[in-house]
Amino acid sequence: MISRVLDTAEGPLGVAEVLERAQSDLPGLGIATVYRTLKLLTDQGRIHPVTLDGETLYEASGRGHHHHFSCTSCGKVFTLHTCPVALPRGTVYPGGFIVEAHEVTLYGRCPQCAAPQA
Template identity: 50%
Template sequence: MENDKRTRNTQQRGAIADAIRESSGPLTVQEIHEAAQESVANIGIATIYRNVKLLLEAGEIQPVILADGVTRYERAGLKHHHHFRCRGCERVFDLDVCPISIPDGSTLPGGFQVDDHEVTLYGLCPQCNESSA
């Protein structure tokens, strides 16, 4: 009995970690819930919250907070990337292209030395673009 419970916990945690790892962008708790349900039926939202907290504490995932104020989560340690938020479906996607042409280490007029930047792009994702055409 105890063993079954442990197996189920491991399965649930694995499904949640996979959902975040395999996503094409950061996910809300709701989106993690939907994705995890595909591999573990009847997984509850409280289980998602609990495991997201554990994954955060373990440093495996990190929060992403954009201007919409919604907290999403992505795998920790991803290489430099930017986010694209779709105005249609409100999903957020990772972009590989960097639209900033100011290299890190540049000094701007006034003496501001740049060592990082954040950019979020907005528009329609391919799916929403197609359905609005």
């Protein structure tokens, strides 16, 4: 159930969000089981942690190169499937830094929060 929650999520989720969503189908699910399962799924490579603003979130692995958008109004984090940075692996950045990978998080208001209120 925890794996399914992360597979269908629109972006990375925190532990509390995973618990809440999984409890809709498994009401007796406890937080300790969520932590143990997240560790197991991470060790198996099925999910991976994403750190945003000091909080560890989790998302399914195998989604390819992507970035995140964090809504400053509702707090949801969304996956962006386009890369706003043209910085391929192996690029030599000024000062001799060789790029191996990059992560970008954009901050602002999601479409729902940015919509005019009627």
